[in-house]
Amino acid sequence: MILPGATLGMLGGGQLGRMFTVAARTLGYNVIVLDPDPDSPAGKLASDHICADYQDTTALVYLATTCNAVSTEFENVPATTLEWLAQRCVVRPGARAVAITQDRIHEKTFLRDHGFPTAAFSVVRSEPDLEDGLRTVGDAAVLKISRFGYDGKGQERVSGLADLQRAWANLKNEACVLEQLVPLDSEVSVVLARGADGAVATWPVGENRHREGILDITVVPARVSDAITREAEAMARQIATKLEYVGVMAVEFFVSGGKLLVNEIAPRPHNSGHYTLDACVTDQFEQQVRSLCGLPLGETRLLSPVVMVNLLGDLWRDGHAPPWSSLLAHPRAKLHLYGKREARPGRKMGHFTVLADTAEQALTDALEIQRLLARHAPGRESVA
Ligand code: ATP
Numbered sequence: 001m002i003l004p005g006a007t008l009g010m011l012g013g014g015q016l017g018r019m020f021t022v023a024a025r026t027l028g029y030n031v032i033v034l035d036p037d038p039d040s041p042a043g044k045l046a047s048d049h050i051c052a053d054y055q056d057t058t059a060l061v062y063l064a065t066t067c068n069a070v071s072t073e074f075e076n077v078p079a080t081t082l083e084w085l086a087q088r089c090v091v092r093p094g095a096r097a098v099a100i101t102q103d104r105i106h107e108k109t110f111l112r113d114h115g116f117p118t119a120a121f122s123v124v125r126s127e128p129d130l131e132d133g134l135r136t137v138g139d140a141a142v143l144k145i146s147r148f149g150y151d152g153k154g155q156e157r158v159s160g161l162a163d164l165q166r167a168w169a170n171l172k173n174e175a176c177v178l179e180q181l182v183p184l185d186s187e188v189s190v191v192l193a194r195g196a197d198g199a200v201a202t203w204p205v206g207e208n209r210h211r212e213g214i215l216d217i218t219v220v221p222a223r224v225s226d227a228i229t230r231e232a233e234a235m236a237r238q239i240a241t242k243l244e245y246v247g248v249m250a251v252e253f254f255v256s257g258g259k260l261l262v263n264e265i266a267p268r269p270h271n272s273g274h275y276t277l278d279a280c281v282t283d284q285f286e287q288q289v290r291s292l293c294g295l296p297l298g299e300t301r302l303l304s305p306v307v308m309v310n311l312l313g314d315l316w317r318d319g320h321a322p323p324w325s326s327l328l329a330h331p332r333a334k335l336h337l338y339g340k341r342e343a344r345p346g347r348k349m350g351h352f353t354v355l356a357d358t359a360e361q362a363l364t365d366a367l368e369i370q371r372l373l374a375r376h377a378p379g380r381e382s383v384a
């Protein structure tokens with residue numbers, strides 16, 4: 001066990017790294033963040049911020065010699081960096097799990113090889129793959145870049161061959177996955193932690209609503225059947241085990257025609273798990289610290305129904321923050337801001353949660369607060 005007082009390294013200093021840093025420092029650990037951004041949200045709260053690239057040898061040597069354990073907050077850290085560090089200190093999750101989940105082709109192939117249901121898909125690496133792909137998945141499809149996509153970036157919906165050719169050119173003819181566009185009943189996700197001893201703790205299933213490819217709202221408990229809930233939890237658990245995963249991860253699912261399809265895996269805490277900060281016995285970031293340090297996992301029980309709403313940069317107008325007073329007036333609303341200086345459209349600036357006696361009531365209150373916050377920056381209101 002790596003006990004409080006030790007030093008932990010975090011590759012990546014965005015909001016996920018920041019919330020990890022808060023949890024780790026609360027538990028008495030020192031945190032060193034590696035992130036090339038001098039204005040890194042996590043770097044500001046860490047004991048030390050190394051402002052360098054993820055392959056910078058001097059920085060990695062410093063991390064390896066100073067830290068007892070290192071983790072990552074995003075999947076695009078080069079797997080070679082994780083391998084290099086793993087020869088010198090504890091690294092969780094391991095390079096193999098990250099290498100699979102940072103590349104959609106590897107990820108989808110891994111899921112298919114292990115018998116997990118996904119939307120029909122096909123790999124695109126060359127021109128002839130386009131026509132073959134449409135034959136496999138059908139004419140209505142989504143083309144997704146294999147690496148470095150997030151928040152709906154690097155993907156395009158297509159209809160037919162000409163459209164697909166145009167979309168692939170837009171994505172610079174990079175390796176892609178072509179997926180069947182599936183009709184969605186809803187989307188759900190399971191966030192879980194797996195310890196080095198193989199113990200797994202899942203949080204309650206979240207129901208996710210997206211807007212323009214970006215997560216907008218998570219409702220917990222998810223309003224889906226008990227059978228879907230149990231199956232999603234079981235599948236997420238099996239995926240973590242097959243990946244020999246150690247740390248916190250999330251599995252996103254589509255619910256289509258009453259059946260679950262795995263959409264993607266995130267090898268890190270997840271936006272749809274932010275509700276755990278305010279509504280669970282142990283939150284996903286404390287659990288990330290626990291699993292990284294080999295401490296026993298904390299209980300994941302939900303203390304109250306909850307809704308989480310993302311706060312995107314669109315809500316800021318001419319540099320002015322939204323009217324927080326309308327949020328802060330609610331006695332069961334919790335505001336989380338990530339300390340990002342510049343608000344850009346689509347940029348995740350923070351989130352808030354609302355606790356209530358039922359998920360429906362939490363959603364009603366959350367949508368009302370979202371409406372009030374959007375009033376000074378019209379055009380971003382949710383369609384309830
Ligand atoms: P993030 O990393 O933020 O979750 P991403 O860029 O990796 O996003 P996906 O999860 O692949 O993107 O897709 C984003 C959203 O687009 C999905 O949550 C879903 O709402 C919609 N979507 C993606 N693929 C499909 C599909 N095959 N059929 C229907 N809807 C889809």
Ligand code: MG
Pocket residue numbers: 252263264
């Ligand atoms: Mg996604």
